[in-house]
Amino acid sequence: MLCRLLALLLVAPCLLNGQALFAQAPFAQTLSTQVGPSEALPDPPTMVIADSDLLVRWRQRLEEVVPERGWASRWRLTDLTGEEGPRVYSRWSLSAAGWEASLVTERDPGEQDWNDHLVGYVQWQSQAGQVVVGDLRTGFAQGLLFGRGSGRGRGRPRREANAIGTRSSAESRSTRGLVLRQERGPWSWAVVAAGFRWDARFDSTGAVRSLPDEGIHLGPTAVAGRRRLPGWMMGARLRRQQGSLNMGVSLQQLRFGKRLALPSRYGNPLFVGRGQTAGALDLVWVSGRTRYYIDLVRTPTAWAGIVGFSGLGPRHLRVSVQARSYSAGFFSPLGAGAHRWQMANEQGVVFDIRGRGWRGWVDASMRPEPWSIPVQDASSETGLEGTWRRAGARIYLTVRQRHDLDWKGGAHWRVARLGRLLGSLTRDRASLRQRVRVQIQHSRVGRARGLAMGADGRWQGARMQTDLQWTLYRIASWAARVYEYEPGLPGTVMILPLNGDGWRLNGALRHRWGAWTVAITARYERRRATPARSRIGLQIDALSASGQASQ
Structure with a gap:
């Protein structure tokens, strides 16, 4: 495994990557993020936005901000004009000296129960250690065995996650139980014990054939599989930091209440069984201004690993290189390591170089050629940005460009390409910030082409912010659809696909009165040969006088 990872660092320019851009994702995904009521979400870091796994799991990475002291609440209604009713989201959090508590509820359109998704936790922390009870998501090392977040990035090393409790509206892979953590000198340890009830889909024999992530419980199959897979998990983490060397060991025991038989498009199944024991070893070594790291995981049937470095050179030049390799049978349902498609049957490498005001990267991945498919799934992305x-x-x-090769069965394969050009001008005048941005996206899948051009503006003052966006698009087929970010409510990211011939207008307005913030969004779309469509959202935030957002 180690030799394979090192080889990837050397042959990286030959690698390509492919399927995730065109993965089947729901028509609309709203990513809820827990940022402060008056904070603006930074521009998204990646263009790979059609990957349903990314859209769901990114929430776990973004929802990390709570008041340092005091209380905060958020109440959100979206899709107010939808035929199946609105999406209802609420959040409450409370922090005091050494204590922290949080509660999140969400109901998707069409679902009956107001608490279809309900997560919360209580945390106590002092010099003696940390205790967390409730809904949990731990993040150790590079996230291969225990991971928080989306698993996306630009080849940068991760650090041990400080957060443990879950504040995410993502309904996938949550566990409910207890975590104990303590640090003494160079040693730190943590133990985890938790149970879970995950959504599942079953085959004719009663075995679990898939573990859906979207958390939408509509239709007989989804309702029948809601929280039908019980199980439990136990884990342990031991780490020692001595000077510039950091070493860690993680263990995980998983047991499922029903037999899993997860298929794969490559002939052999991904996972079969009712449980799994896995272990991980990670090392971090800091030499000068360079950080080297490696994370290896072993399950009963497979290996996985990440190796890389990130160093600061002259003239503030930073170079990062990361290689990853996951064997075909690797199964880590609580992991969130770096990946392009999923953490199985994948190899990839990322080069990232950045200086003052600019950044460039190459991200290449492939799925090793299986006996059942005559060509490899492959993809590459190159990009350059500057300020x-x-x-x-x-x-x-x-400027960004993607090339994808995707096997579609029979004797056919397709090449997909996506390009993106975005430019923005921002002016700061006293307490007023003005931004104008122009974006052009082009996609091609086989003979189908798509083109989208748009402009947006932002006017931001001390208490009010207004966003307007207009997009014109001409897209030949659903296969060539283009995904585009649009202004949304505070703490959310709206990503909707564009298809057909038409235009859309989006607007967002927020205003703050003391501890209260009210925000409204609206979307209007006209498309040839289809009725006009609209979306409206409302959000109210409240923050106590002593509340201060901190990461």
Whole structure:
């Protein structure tokens, strides 16, 4: 495994990557993020936005901000004009000296129960250690065995996650139980004991054939599989930091209440059984201004690993290289390591180089050729972005290009390409910030083409912010659809696909009165040969006088 990872670092330019851009994702995904009521979400870091796994699991990475002291609440209604009713989201959090508590509920359109998704936890922390009871998601090392977040990034090393309790509206892979953690000198340890009830789909024999992530319980199959897979998990983590060397060991025991028989498109099944024991070893070594790291995981049937480095050179130049390899039978349902498609049957490498005001990268991945498919799934992405500041203005420009090769069965394969050009101009004048942005996206899948052009503006003052966005698109087929970010409610990311010939107009308005913030969003779309469509959302935030957002 180690030799394979090192080989990937050497042959990386030959690698390609492919399927996730065109993965089947729900028509609309709203990513709930727990940022402070008056904070603006930064521009998204990646263009791979059609991957349903990313859309669901990214929430776990973003929902990390709670008041340092005091209380905060959020009440959100989206899809108010939908035929199946609105999506209802609420969140309450409370923090005091050494204590922290949180509660999140969500109901998707069409679902009956107001608490279809309900998570919460209580945390106590002191110099003696940390205790967390409730809904949990731990993150150790590079996240291969225990991971928080989406597993996406630009080849940068991760650090041990401080957060344990779950504040996410993502309904996948949550566990409910107890975590104990303590640090003494160079040693730190943690133990986890938790149970779970996950959504599942069953085959004709009663075995679990899939573990859906979206958490939408509509239709007889989804309702019948809601929380039908019980199980429990136990884990342990031991880490020692001595000077520039950091070593860690993690163990995990999983047991399922029903037999799993997860298929694979490559002939051999992904996982079969009612349980699994796995172990991980990780090392971090810091030499000068360079950080080297490796994370290896062994399950009864497979290996997985990540190796890389990130170093700061002259003139503030930072270079990062990361290679990953997951064997075909690797199964880690609580992991969130770096990946392109999923953490199984995948190899990839990322080069990232950045300086003052600019960044460039190459991200290449492949799935090793199986006996059942005559060509490899493969994909590559290259990008360059830069920022220039002059006379109170900021100019931002990014160019990105994807090439995808995807086997579609029979004797056919397809090549997909996606390009994106985005430029923005931001001006700061006293308490007013103005931003104008122009974006062009082009996609091609086989003979189908798609083109989207748009512009948006932002006017931001001390208490009010207004966003407007207009997009014109011409897309030949659903296969060539284009995904585009649009302004949304505070703490959310709206990603909707564009298909057909038409245009859309989006707007968002937020205003703050003391501890209260009210935000409204609206979307209007006209598409040829289809009725006009609209979406409206409302959100109310409240923050106590002593509440201060902190990461």
